[in-house]
Amino acid sequence: MFKMAIQERSQGQIPVIDISGTKPEAEIAEELVQAASTYGFLYIKTQGKDMPIAAIDGMFDISKKFFSSPEEEKGRCKITENNRGWSGMHTETLDAKNQRVGDFKEAMNFGEFRGGKVQQPLTTSLKDHEADLSSFHNYCHNMMLKILKLFSIGLKIDEKAGGSDWIPARHRDGPSGCTLRLLYYPSISPAGDYQPLVDIRAGAHSDYGSITLLFQRPGQPGLEIIPPSTRTTERNFGPTAAWTPVPVFPPGTELDPSPPILVNIGDLLSHWTNDLLKSTVHRVVFPKDAKAGGEDRYSIAYFGHPVGETVLEPMPSEMVKTLAVANGSGVHAMTADEHLVGRLKATYLGMYKDDPEKIEKFASV
Ligand SMILES: O=C(O)CCC(=O)C(=O)O
Numbered sequence: 526m527f528k529m530a531i532q533e534r535s536q537g538q539i540p541v542i543d544i545s546g547t548k549p550e551a552e553i554a555e556e557l558v559q560a561a562s563t564y565g566f567l568y569i570k571t572q573g574k575d576m577p578i579a580a581i582d583g584m585f586d587i588s589k590k591f592f593s594s595p596e597e598e599k600g601r602c603k604i605t606e607n608n609r610g611w612s613g614m615h616t617e618t619l620d621a622k623n624q625r626v627g628d629f630k631e632a633m634n635f636g637e638f639r640g641g642k643v644q645q646p647l648t649t650s651l652k653d654h655e656a657d658l659s660s661f662h663n664y665c666h667n668m669m670l671k672i673l674k675l676f677s678i679g680l681k682i683d684e685k686a687g688g689s690d691w692i693p694a695r696h697r698d699g700p701s702g703c704t705l706r707l708l709y710y711p712s713i714s715p716a717g718d719y720q721p722l723v724d725i726r727a728g729a730h731s732d733y734g735s736i737t738l739l740f741q742r743p744g745q746p747g748l749e750i751i752p753p754s755t756r757t758t759e760r761n762f763g764p765t766a767a768w769t770p771v772p773v774f775p776p777g778t779e780l781d782p783s784p785p786i787l788v789n790i791g792d793l794l795s796h797w798t799n800d801l802l803k804s805t806v807h808r809v810v811f812p813k814d815a816k817a818g819g820e821d822r823y824s825i826a827y828f829g830h831p832v833g834e835t836v837l838e839p840m841p842s843e844m845v846k847t848l849a850v851a852n853g854s855g856v857h858a859m860t861a862d863e864h865l866v867g868r869l870k871a872t873y874l875g876m877y878k879d880d881p882e883k884i885e886k887f888a889s890v
C-alpha cells in the first residue's frame with residue numbers, strides 16, 4: 526500500500542535529469558526520451574557546468590531593470606512583425622479561443638545575434654548589456670544543441686544518416702526563429718485593472734518550436750501543465766482540465782543553489798517525431814487566492830527552432846517511423862519557417878487585425 530502510494534506519486538512527477546556527465550550518455554539520452562514522451566516536460570540539472578549560475582542571475586537582474594523602466598522607453602523597442610521586441614500588458618493572447626483579455630504579462634523578445642550584436646532596436650539600458658545578452662543567448666543555444674544531441678541518441682537516429690548530429694545539425698548555422706524571451710508577470714496592484722474571473726498570466730498553449738528552455742526564480746511559482754496522459758481528444762484546455770502545478774524546485778532539488786532548468790517539447794519537434802515526444806499544454810496562473818501585494822513573477826524562456834529553411838522530412842529513426850505506420854500519417858513536408866508562421870499568426874491576430882498582410886511576414890528573417 527505504502528509502496529503503491531510512492532509509485533503513484535513518482536509517476537506523476539516530472540523527472541529531474543542530470544546532464545552534467547555523471548552518467549553514460551546513452552543512459553541519459555534514454556531518460557530524456559522517456560520523460561519527453563511521457564510528460565513533454567523535464568528538469569535539467571547541470572551543476573552549473575553548461576551555464577554558470579551567475580549568468581542566469583545576471584540575466585534576471587537585467588530583466589528587472591528593463592521591465593521597471595518607463596513605458597515610453599520600452600515603447601521604443603515595441604514588438605514588430607518579425608516577433609522581436611517588447612510586448613506590453615494584455616498584448617499577447619496565448620489562448621485566443623478561451624481568453625477574453627490578453628495575457629497579464631509583459632515580454633521582451635530577442636532574435637538573432639550576429640558577432641555579438643543584436644539585430645533589432647534596444648533601449649539604452651539593454652544596449653549597455655548587449656554583451657551579456659549575447660553570451661546568454663549562446664549558452665542557451667549550446668545547451669539546446671547538447672539536449673538535441675541526446676535526443677538524437679535516444680531516438681536511435683540512423684548512424685549513416687547522421688546519427689547523434691542529425692537533429693543538432695538542423696539547428697546550426699543559419700537564420701532561425703530561435704528567440705530569447707524575458708517575461709514579467711506583475712503582482713496585482715490595488716489600483717490596477719486585475720479582474721479575477723478573466724485575467725490569466727499566460728493563457729493555455731503549447732510552444733511552437735523544437736525545445737524550450739525555461740528559467741524560473743525561487744518563490745515565484747505559477748506554471749501548470751496538462752499531463753499528456755490526461756489529454757482528451759476534444760483538447761479541453763479550460764478550467765476543468767487536469768491542470769498540474771510545476772514547482773520551481775521539484776522534490777529532491779530543494780537544497781540546490783539554483784532551480785533546475787525546465788525543458789519542454791514544442792509542436793514542431795512533436796510533429797517531427799510523429800507525436801512520440803509530446804508537446805504539452807501549459808499556462809501561468811496567479812497564486813491561489815491572489816490578492817493585491819502578491820509576488821511578481823519573472824521567467825526567461827529560450828525557444829529553440831531549426832534553421833528556417835529546414836524541410837521537416839521524416840526522421841531516420843525506426844522509433845519514429847513505426848509511429849508513422851501506426852497512425853497512418855507521418856510528417857508533412859513543410860519548412861520550419863512555414864510551421865512557425867502558422868502558429869504566430871494565431872497568437873498575434875488581435876495585434877494585427879487591421880493589417881492581416883503583416884502577419885504573413887512573421888518568420889525568421
Ligand atoms: O513564464 C513561464 O513560466 C512560461 C512562459 C511560456 O510558457 C511561454 O512564454 O511560452
Ligand SMILES: [Fe+2]
Binds near residue numbers: 730731
Ligand atoms: Fe510556453
